[in-house]
Amino acid sequence: GQIIGPWATVGLGINDVRNYAAFDASGNIVSATIASSAETTWTNATNAYSDGSSYGSTTANTTLTGNRTMAALRQAGVNNSLNLGPYNLSTGGFLEFANGNNSINAAGGVIRQAGTAPGAVYLTNGGQGQLNVSAPIADNTGAMTLVIRNAGGNLALQATGANTYSGGLVLNSGTTFLNSVTAAGTGPITFAGGWIDQNVYSVIHNANNNPITINADFGYGGSQTLLDLGSGAVSLGTTPAGQTGTGNSRTIYVNNNILMMNGAIANGTTANSLTKANGGTLWLGGSNTYTGATAVTGGTLVLGNSNAYAGATTIGTAWNGTAYQTGTLLARKGGALGGNANMAGVTVNQNSGLLYAATTDAPLAIGGALTVTGGTSTTLGGSIGSTTTSAQINVAGAATISNAAHTVNVYGVPGTSPATGTYTLIQGGSGSSLAPTTAPTLGFVYNNTNFTVGSFTRSATALQVGVTSATPLTTAYWKGGLTNATQTWAVSNGSTQSNWVATSGGTAQALVPGAGTNVVFDGVSYLADHGNIRLGADVAVRGMTMSTINSNMQVFADGYTMTVGAGGLTLGSPTVTTNLGMILYPDITLGAAQSWTSYNTNGSGLLIYGSVNNAGNLLTVTPNSSNSQIMGVISGAGGLTKNGANYLYLQGNNTYTGPTTINGGVLALQNAYQGTSGAILGTSAIAINRASLILSNGTQEATFNRLGDSTPITANGGNIQYNNSSSAGVAYAESIGAVTVGSGQFDIYLNQDQSAGSTQQLTLAGLSRASTATVTATAQTTQPNARNNMVQVTGATATPAGQIVGGWFTTGTDTNNLQDFATYTSAGLVVPAAIAGSAETTWTNAANAYTDGSAYGTTTNTTLTANRTIAALRHIGNNDSLTLNQFNLETNALLAYDSNTYQINSTTGVIRQNGTAAASLFVTSNAAGGTGLLINAPIVDNGGALTLVKSG
Structure with a gap:
């Protein structure tokens, strides 16, 4: 059941690796030939196991039912999957022997080394297919090093959550696809041979700026447009055994498109020269110091x-x-x-x-x-x-x-x-x-x-x-058609023609747009399509407008950058809404404060794949009729304002430090794109003004932190929504800054019920409000609770029995079905008060809240027999009434959870506040299926002025 080690393999050739190696009794190296077994038998940490019966077999789709620790795992078959679910695979190696595309997936679980000491995990693809590793790879306490050897096939690192392993990535042979911004983890990358590539996303910018050591020649396939390895320092490394001296060279092969390395390249121990080979582009952005x-x-x-x-x-x-x-x-x-x-x-x-x-x-x-x-x-x-x-x-x-x-x-x-x-x-x-x-x-x-x-x-x-x-152009219209450069933005023949004209459908002229030019794509008199444009140089424009075009306008990445001035980006107009998308892949720098506005009702909307450097300027994004998305990282000291009725999705690990203001629609911090989190951790403050902020997670992003724990949040109406996939065994957690509600109703949503085996907890650093502001906390199916659908307020003290946080704070299953007043547990968790119904003769404590009625849908009609002074009254029932007669109801809150209409009647009695000081009366009525609260009794001041506040 054991092997020499996950680093020792056997096969029919270097491109046909089939199994792990073992020693027989005579010391001969032989195939381990470990029979396939059910995952429930993978219980010995020193043994290796096999998953799948034979090469080419599709019988081995395996799902873990618990954490597994082992020396190594071999998978044989075709198009098979290993699903970790919420469990961890702790192993020294994984060997795929297949002729199809096998995969390792997870829903909260990770791949990590066996044991907590620093160690390596050896991933070997010995067959002819591709091994897709979508499960996150992480340290098991000690630093984990990922060592990859591809024989006949390829391996793709494409975790939908972040890879956080810190020991390093070692690439020995074959092709490895780096399909996420965190594919390489957080440690050094060592090239010992082989190729890198990406085959999912057009542009990938490495998020971790890993240091790089080049110990052998390596290549980039260039299947997509651009792979940026980041700005980590680069060493030319140590040559293989047998080469001596200090003048050896490294060759980097780039077959197609662009490989970027923006870190400074320095001499290695035995290598100090560099050769660029093959037909693609190698872009070096660092201040290199190698001497050869x-x-x-x-x-x-x-x-x-x-x-x-x-x-x-x-x-x-x-x-x-x-x-x-x-x-x-x-x-x-x-x-x-x-x-x-x-x-x-x-x-x-x-x-x-x-x-x-x-x-x-x-x-x-x-x-x-x-x-x-x-x-x-x-x-x-x-x-x-x-x-x-x-x-x-x-x-x-x-x-x-x-x-x-x-x-x-x-x-x-x-x-x-x-x-x-x-x-x-x-x-x-x-x-x-x-x-x-x-x-x-x-x-x-x-x-x-x-x-x-x-x-x-x-x-x-x-x-x-x-x-x-x-004289520079003030307006330029795309026409295209320049010989041998029909779709290059920044090029001309110098004297008579560029790809731009000065008027819509105008005649040829030689200039290209500059920093003071508003560029327009209007689809008139095109000589070349606008769907496959490259910049050709760093460009600057005042603004860019796409109008009257029924196909996508796309500018692809070619390593150059775009600076946009005060004119911003405009997709369509209030009267032109049939455009498709404006899709930009280059990195963008803001030359001034500006607005990005879209009116289109079709297609991709405004879609930004490159990074955005706001350069200290305010960026305002207004998606009016369709959604907008910024996939790259927004950086700089400026802020972000979201206007408009539709969604703005942020999917990068954003680092901008200015304030974030949401004035309409939805700002969604989306689930993983290329292993990112959609975070805005650096923003100095968040303001929500009758709008929505959504924190959205898939199963791989359970513990992503999207907002800074100390970032203040102010709200004037609107909501925060916490969206999580419902997968058993996943523990979602997000902590955010203190929330101050200045006006209106502010809603805290947990949008998916996690009671089927998962948990979710949204923790606020604090919660405060102005005098007439209200707050709701809702969780699908269950209301917020202390078990699996949790809203927590740090620093909140337990609410005394019989009391509530305040009439301004309610709970429910959504904001159209508010059912109770909120209380705090000793841990600061928000839960319904759940005060049992009682006769009106017991409503005698002015500090307490009371419930009128026994159950939703059950009729209970109540008549006061004396004046009642209470903190709040919750009604639960069906088409019920409360009759005051000549008596007064003094309270600061009324909540009707009625399947029909709840009426409050009187003869001479009135409703007024509890106490004679100026106060608010909070009225909440919107139970699902109910028609409302009908107050026929007079509402009057009790000495001080009474303010009526309606919420729900």
């Missing part, structure tokens, strides 16, 4: 920051008599290539490219020589800054271009206003040769928001281009 060479042998390497490089940069490979490789390096900062201190130089081989797309108005410094070999696809790129030389490529050594075809792109520097003149793109040092016989061809011009481009001027030491200043 940088090479691009395929696709594009983007250097987004200044780097302390000391080694040579080589782009593409030279012709070796049979073949050569091509690549492109795009630099975005002046120190991207190591600055003047790096004298190793830059080589651009045939049909490769060096592009300088400056994000700031500064020259790109090359401390050594720049050597360019021309070719039909050789491309250079230079920037246009505020002066004729402020953003040039400044080569300290000789800058040479061989005599062959070459193309030159031009990039506008954001925020600059070039004057008309001749601008230097490349300035070479002594021995330069920048004027070969073959003249350059102008390629694309990017971000020319306020200039057009003319012809080139060349000398031995300078490559220059003529620039003519132009």
Whole structure:
């Protein structure tokens, strides 16, 4: 029943791993061949077990009935599942041998190491299918390290709850899909080989910024648009055994699309150089310090920051008599290539490219020589800054271009206003040769928001281009159709055409939108669809409007960002509601306080997948006719205001620190998207004004904290709703800040009954109110209770027997079925008062509440025999009456829980407050099926002014 260890496996080959290894009596390595058994037999922590009878069998859909601890588990079959439910699988390993897509799921349970000491869990996919791990992976007290080996198949980490294991992720071989923002846990990522990818979401930004060590070459498949590994520090690691020295290189293969690494890359123990290979884009955003060479042998390497490089940069490979490789390096900062201190130089081989797309108005410094070999696809790129030389490529050594075809792109520097003149793109040092016989061809011009481009001027030491200043567009309409860039936002041919026109259906012009431009998608005279747009550069606009379009407008992620000014985002209008969605994948920065407003009644609404940096500005979102969703993280010191009648869903782990105000409709902190929680933990305050705040959980997010425990919440009407899936064995818990109700009726909902084996508890740090404000606490089926549907108020003291919290606080199964007054238990839990009905002759304690009637639906008619002074009166019955006759009812609360109509009649008696001070009379009447409370008795002051407050 035991194995050598979960790290030792056997099979027919490295891509056909079938079982765990064991030793026979002679010390030979053999297959463990442990027979499949029911999960109820998995009871020995030192043994390994098998789930499933054979490869290709579909008989092994297994659900745990208790926590299981074991050395390892092997699963054989096809399209089978292991469902943890609310239970934990504590194991040293899991081996899948299948030819289909098997899965491990959970409903509150987790995968963790066997034992509480730090340890590893080895996940091995030995078959030909994909193992989908949707169950969260967590530490079992000590740090857990996840070690992945994929043989013939793939493995997907796609927990719908957060992975919190802290020991690290080690990737040894095969392809691992990182399908959530917390797939890698919170510890370091170690690449020891293999590939990463994602195959569920278009864009994933790693939430934990894990440190990364690259101990071997690895790759990114690029099945989706962009995978961002975050800003954790990166080490080039230690080379495999047999390689010595300190000059070894790491190769990162990117097949398609974009892999981002925004942490600084440093030398490893034995490796100090980096090569980018294959056809996709590797985007490095950190200030790298590794000292070796940088090479691009395929696709594009983007250097987004200044780097302390000391080694040579080589782009593409030279012709070796049979073949050569091509690549492109795009630099975005002046120190991207190591600055003047790096004298190793830059080589651009045939049909490769060096592009300088400056994000700031500064020259790109090359401390050594720049050597360019021309070719039909050789491309250079230079920037246009505020002066004729402020953003040039400044080569300290000789800058040479061989005599062959070459193309030159031009990039506008954001925020600059070039004057008309001749601008230097490349300035070479002594021995330069920048004027070969073959003249350059102008390629694309990017971000020319306020200039057009003319012809080139060349000398031995300078490559220059003529620039003519132009008036920026105030309004731009999407038209598309620019040759070879039909759906690129920021591109033009420099002189006659971009993908934008100045009027609806207008003629071609050369400029692209800028920070002062309102852009419009109106569907008039399109040459290219608006459903597959890429930015092509960092862009800024004043605002964006989508009108009269019956298909989605989509801007996909390409690594660049969008800044939106005071014009905000507008989808449709009060008279144009037939639009579909405005779907934006790039990261967005707010250039000013703004509104995002949608009027559409169809399609996706306003859907933001990228992160949103509010940059200290207030963002107001108003979904009028359809819902809006922000999937990425909202950050910055600004606040968020929600207006409009529909939903705004927040699904990221938001970090913004300004206030949150909900003025209408619903702000929903949604259940997991990519393993996120929809949290707004950093917001400084929350205001709910006759609107709803929903905290929504699936089974994996049972203990997610959505709101800060000390974040103050003020309410003027409205509600907080706590939505949880009803799955047996799950304990949901959420704690929020103190709630102050300034006016109106504020409702606290528990929207799903958890009495079938689960629990839910919403804890308020405090509860206070203004004099006429009311509060309800409701739980489906049961009303709030002390067992499974719990509302708790921290600091509340137990309510004395026979009394209530106050006439302003009621309970029920929902706000249309309020049944009782609220009391506090000794633990501060809110529960119904449940005061038994009694004869009116017992209503003699002015501090107590009383119940008139015996049961809902049962008739009880009561007549006073004396004046009665009480704290509150609850009626329960059916079409009943209370007759005062000549006597007075002095009380501060009336609650009617009647299946028909409850009437209060009198001859000369009146209803007035308890005591002679000014006070409120709280009247609650809305039992399900009832028609109300009919008060025929006069209501008068008892000395001080009486205020009548109706709720329910």
